[in-house]
Structures are given as C-alpha cells and as structure tokens.
Amino acid sequence: MPHDVLAQLTAALGTAVTADAAALDATREDRSGWRSAVAPLALVHAASVDDVQSVLRIAHATGTPVVPRGAGTGLAGGAIASTGAIVLDVSRMDRVLEISEADELAVVEPGVLNGDLNDLLAPLGLWFAPDPASRAISSIGGNIATNAGGLLCAKYGVTRESVLGLQVVLADGRLLRTGHRTVKGVTGYDLTALMTGSEGTLGVIVEATVRLRPAVTGEVVTVAAMFPDVETAAAASAAVTAARLRPAMLELIDAAGLARVAGFLGAAALAGTPLATLAPGETFLLAQTDAAGAAAEAEAIAAIFAGVGGRVSTSTDAASGDRLVAIRRSMHPALASRGQVLIEDVAVPRSRLPEMFRAIERIGAEHGLEIPTLAHAGDGNLHPNFVFDGEPGEVPEHVWAAADAMFREAVALGGTLTGEHGVGVLKRRWLADELGEDSYALQRGIKAVFDPTGILNPGVMFGTDA
Secondary structure, three states: OHHHHHHHHHHHHHHHEEOOHHHHHHOOEOOOOOEOOOOOOEEEEOOOHHHHHHHHHHHHHHOOOEEEEOOOOOOOOOOOOOOOOEEEEOOOOOOEEEEEOOOOEEEEOOOOEHHHHHHHHHHHOEEOOOEOOOOOOOEHHHHHHHOOOEOOHHHHOOHHHHEEEEEEEOOOOOEEEEEOOOOOOOOOOOHHHHHOOOOOOOOEEEEEEEEOEEOOOOOOEEEEEEEOOHHHHHHHHHHHHHOOOOOOEEEEEOHHHHHHHHHHHOHHHHOOOHHHOOOOOOEEEEEEEOOOOHHHHHHHHHHHHHHOOOEEEEEOOHHHHHHHHHHHHOHHHHHHOOOEEEEOOEEOOHHHHHHHHHHHHHHHHHHOOEOOEEEEHHHOEEEEEEEEOOOOOOOOHHHHHHHHHHHHHHHHOOOEOOOOOOOOOOOHHHHHHHHOHHHHHHHHHHHHHHOOOOOEOOOOOOOOOO
C-alpha cells in the first residue's frame, strides 16, 4: 500500500512529491523541541488548491494520514511527521491574491509570511494586527491553524479576530468556503472560527480573507521598569490592568530569562538600556502605548510601576523603543542557543499572575529545573521554558512531571493549558483534564464529522500517534 500511495501521488503531482530521506527527516520536528519517532511516507510541496485537493483525494481513498505543514515554526508539535503519513507542505502557496483598501481586507494563500504581508501593507497605511514573536518566519496559514497571539494581542486581539473567511480543503478533497468579505455576518454556524485554531485536524487551509486595520499613527511611548523580583513585577502588570489601562504591549521577563538574554546579546547590546546594570533577581517589565492618549497612558503606567518599587525609564524615541522590544524578542533565541528547551504556554486570569509565577518558581525548585519565564502580561499568557540536557525531541520524564504540575496549577487558578501555541502533540495528554468529559466527547464528535476516517493530523489534539 505505501508504494501504491507514493505511485499515485507521483502520477498526480510529479516532482512536487519527494521521498528523499533528508527532506523527509526535516519534517520530523518544528521549533517545539519535539521530534517524531519516524519519518513520513512522502512529502508533497503543494503549489495550488488543485494540488491540495489531489493529495486529500488520494489520502481519503487509501486511508493514508495527512499532516498539513507550513513554515515549520510551531511550538506544540502540531505539524510534524507521523507514522505512514503524507506531509502536505503548503509553504509554496505564498501569493497575496488581493488587497482591498476600500474594504480593509486582504486575500492571501496560507504560505504568506506574517511579516511579508505587513511589509506590503505599510505603504498603504494598513496593518495585519496579529503579532506573534515569530512574525518574520511564521506563515499566516500557521497563524490561523493555531490561532496565534503575540505581543500586541491584549489590545488588538488574537488571530481569530482578524479572519473574515477561509477556503479549506476537507478530508475527502472537497473545497469548503467559510465566512464573508463583510465585517458582519452571522448566517449559520461560525465555521471560520471553528477552523481557526483547529491545527489541521478538520481541513487544510488554502486561502484566507483577513481583516486589516489602519496603521497606528501618532506617538508611541515605551515604559521600561526593573523590579526586585518577579512577583513584584507581576503585581505591577496586574495593577495596570486593574487601572483600566490597555497598553499595546505589556511584556515581562523573569530573572532567569534576563540572565540568558544578557549572556546571549552581550554587554554592548544592552548598553544604554535599563538592563545594562542588572541586580541579582531583577525582573524586566516593558509597556508600550500608542495612538491617541499614548503619553497620558504611559505616564499613568510609569506611576504604577514606580509605586510598587520599579526602577522606571520612559522614552518617546522610536529607535529606543524598538531596541527594547528587540531585546524582548531575543528571549527564545537566547534559550535555544544553549541546549534543549521545552517551550510551554499557559494562561491565567491577569489578577492571578503573581500566584502563577510563584508556582513556577516552586515547581522548578521541586524538580531541580531552571524554568526561565516570559509573559504577555497584558493578557495573562505565560511562556515557561523548561531547560534541560539531552537529545532533541527526547524530553526527560522529570521535565514532563514538572510540566504536568505547572499545567494543573494554571487550570486550578482558572487558567488554561495553552494561550496561543495550540495543543499539538505536546499537550494532548492533558486536554481531557481541562475540557471535561462532555466537552471532550463533543469535540471528538466534531472532528469525526469533518474527518470521518481520521486521516487529518491524527497525532494532534485527540490522537495517540506521532
């Protein structure tokens, strides 16, 4: 059967199909640190909707698993090879099909990179708001598949708020159109929202109509503060929210993370910033305000930071602000440069951030682990990073035990297993615990309606194979 499937794929798609060992091996991992145990049956580089439909028709007829894949930048193992699967790579479907200034929308293929779209939009005074830290290398199809968030989502929303409509190829090869080009549209069930965040388990996204915003104009003010410990910094961020302030960005890096960033960037890169003179245990909190009222909002935030013991600096200079944001974005490269990292993603109510940071410190001590943590503090989304020695994809059991304790703590505080990375294969073992028996069963039922033979990304969310 595998040879027959490969022959059918090659007959239908020619050189778009490869069984080259090195190419197949590259699909066994993403940026999560997880590595699948096996290489896939084949890799298909789709270049059109017809290509995707051809693959799904063959897969449906032969019962062959299909793993949709884009830029490969996922952080939950949601697009990596599984046993006997076809990896369907849509990264070459990278055309911007339409930009409508009048309707403030764009129509794009799934392989368009987030940052590239915004480069096209900037001269038009428009902007695609989702802002994941990986925006320069992550694709819009992947953003939609995981409902990605980012640094600006507390004010401007996650990806779901920017998706108007989709074209999706279903498991049997049919082409489904969802949503509208209109701002409003409530006809029937919201299948666009259902597909957003479905991680390739319900269909393969081949086109997206996305909402654009007018580019932010006017002053941007950056407020940076150093706090003596992470709990004080978390309390300061919670106080900003409680004061009804909504900065565009509110980002926190704990002391362990700061130490890694400082070592990675070097003293020269930090010179002239509040991070140039780090005291032991200090934590970094960065706020940025924009649009009308930015100066007054920044002044209020600075007063809150200072009131709880922060060492505060404020800047209206764009270059200084960009430099501080770049330091924040360097957290993951800094960690990746020095060994293996399991990058996790939980969210709690913003008022519970101090408790969650306290729990992470306790869990790290109990399991003998360093857990550098950063947070989109403006929306309560934390990224604890479990640092360990070992081979890629081989996460030691004591790390999983620590992760288990952390997930349970987040849920107990009224939070969730994932704020923006998705479930993938990394978190599927905890999914039923958060959802509960009835919700879990209903969601498995939805999966069965869209994918009755179970070929779409079978190892992700509800599956057991990887």
